[in-house]
Amino acid sequence: MFLGKFFKRLKSAKLSMRSKLVLSLLSIAAILLVSSTISVLEYRSMSNYVSELIADDISSINVANRLSDMTNQYNLQILESIGEEEEAELPEFDADYFTSHCDSLRMSPSTNRIYPMADSVMYSYAAFMLTSKELEGVVSTSFLDTRDWYFNRLQPRFDRLTEDIDRLTDGIYKDLEKNSATFERGFYRSIIPGIVAVGVGLLLVLMLLFFILAFYVNPLYRMLDGLNAYRASDKKYSVRFEGDDQLSELNDGISELAGENQQLRRRIREIRK
Incomplete structure (x- = not known):
């Protein structure tokens, strides 16, 4: 009921030329403004979210590589100590750094994918470190026994730890690829309102031109x-x-003036006759 009265009043309202042109241009500007705002907000929201995920993945990859380097260096130091004639000592290893950063990988946003892999790394790391602590007791025996301990007990656990870290790194890389693809899809999705707005704007411009x-x-x-x-x-x-x-x-005024002028000319001609 209210809308019916509103449209009746709108139809009966007399709009000037200026009002019609201004309303037409404002409608085009409003559509372009709204659509561009939606595009910007959509892109900003998507960009911030995915950028954080990508940055976290890159940081996780760097951490995983650092953990791999630490364990590899530790394993080489144990191997060097076995070959020395002096009494071998267990090399230093920053266990707090390893465990804290491995826990940070478990708490990453990609928890569903990375969490079990990080757990596997922790289990392999615990087994490797526990076996490495046998070094001081093993070196007191013969060289052959020490060599057998390293290659048959420690090295398999190190290989397992390396495999788990590599698997963790591959999982993070896959997550990075997925987030990059999501960013690309989100970019195209965010510009769709802008493309639609441009199309609608061109259509409205053509309609305004026709009008x-x-x-x-x-x-x-x-x-x-x-x-x-x-x-x-x-x-x-x-x-x-x-x-x-x-x-x-204006047209009515010209028609009226022209008619009056014709009548005036006709009277002048009649008077002259």
């Missing part, structure tokens, strides 16, 4: 032709077109 040509430019040319015919051959000014704005009022 201006049909309701303003063509009537002006008709008025000019009628006025030239009136001035050149004293023909009656008979241009008519639909409208309720200033252009229609």
Whole structure:
């Protein structure tokens, strides 16, 4: 009921030429503004979220590589100590750094994929470190026993730890690839409103151009032709077109003036006769 009254009032309202043109241009500007705002907000939201995931993946890859280097260096130091003639000592290893950073990998945003892999690394690390602590007791025996301990007990656990770290790194790389693909898809999704807005804007511009040509430019040319015919051959000014704005009022005024002028000329000719 309310909408019906509103549309009736809108139809009965008399809009000027300026109002019609301003409303047309404002509608185009509003559509472009809203769609561009949606595109910017969508892209910003997607970019911030995915960028954080990508940055976390890169940081996790660096951490995994660092853990791999630490264990590899520790294993080589044990091997060097076995070959020395002096009494071998267990090399230093920053266990707190390893466990804290491995826990940070478990708590990464990609928990569902990385968590079990990080757990495997922790289990392999615990087994490797526990076996490495046997070094001081093993070196007191013969060289052959020490060599057998290293290659048959410690090295398999080191290989398992290395495999788990490599598997963890591969999992992080896959997650990085997925997030990069998500970023690319999100980028194209975010520009869709902008593309639609441009298309709609072009369509509205064409409609506005048709509106201006049909309701303003063509009537002006008709008025000019009628006025030239009136001035050149004293023909009656008979241009008519639909409208309720200033252009229609101008045409009515010209028609009225031309009619009065013709009547005045006719009276002058009659008086002269």
